[in-house]
Amino acid sequence: CDVQECSGGHPEWHIQGDVLPYIDGSCIFTTMDGAAHRIDGTWDLLIAHPPCTYLSNAGARHLWKGHVLNQERYEKGLEGKAFFMRFWNANCPRICVENPVPSRIYGLPRYTQAIQPYEYGHPYSKRTCLWLKNLLPLQPTNIVEPIGTWCPSGSYSYKHGAKHKGIFTKDRAKNRSKTFLGIAQAMAQQWGVKTEKTPAPAATGNGGMGK
Template sequence: MRDAFRAKGHDAWSCDLEPGNSKYHLQQDVLTVLDRGWDLGIFHPPCTFLANSSSKHLYIDGNKENGRDPSRWHQLHQGAKFFRTLWETEAIDKVVCENPIMLGYAKDIIGDEPTQIIQPWMFGDPYTKRTCLWIRGVEPLIPTYPKWEDCRQALGLPVDAKPKAEVHYAAPGPDRWKKRSLTYPGIASAFADNWG
């Protein structure tokens, strides 16, 4: 995302507790830099405990009959509060928060429905990954390809081609969360084109 904005001449920075691969990356808690005069904040709060796909993990051994897993419920509440803090920051006028389809419990804590739901294929990447956007201060994204058929034709794919669900079938392992959280290049470019 940062690189897509920088490629268009914007002074864009990333911020994460994880190390980055650029001199334009701040390795620190994002809450400590919100008040630095940013004109647009695009946030990707961790979704591990917020995503609908995590619902079974709210229960001991992934089984609702075993009762709630108190640790997971606590992490759900913490994650939703962090999301809401970013979404409601008064330090930045234009805010976009990105997350996958969210648990109903998390949405209840956040208190707002997403403004827009997009797919990578809408922006030229032949994949599915329903992505929710909470948008404040800027207009919703304009899809390059409103229908999969438009994207398929533009990419010259066979008539029977379908968008791939590679994120959903990522192999288990320690880096699975990183692979599942990547932003497709077409979406990053669309953010920069529409909001830069």
């Protein structure tokens, strides 16, 4: 479910619109192929990717102008935290919320684990945190050597050599929001079982996909 149209070629799997009316289950919705669906009770599993623009530790430097707090940005961060917590407190037995390392000023719950794309077959570094409820930590499936940083910040790119500048320094927000296929496959195969806290066999994968 996203406010944007699907980009993976499966409109039958995509709901376009505000996600909040649907996350607790017991809802009726229409996917982008025009088909209507009904969910009775809760979903089996919720995997959420809330926006990180104002919550990420990478953007913490924008919170201050000298020694003065940027009140507008701080309030947007509080709105981002409220949206994040709506997923974390959803009425669902199994929950994963994904985000970068958060700024401590917002006091988010402690994340469960941090993963990297190069642990799932993609030769890039992009530290990503997972907050988990009733799910075992995601296990690496195909560890490879990273060749660069995925979508690094402008300041990072400026200070580092060509090898370490990373991939996609333009359109960072869009490219950085993509979920790597290897990570998505690991989530599906390790968590896509009904038995609580029982992981399925791991998978390998290459390429990238949208949320």
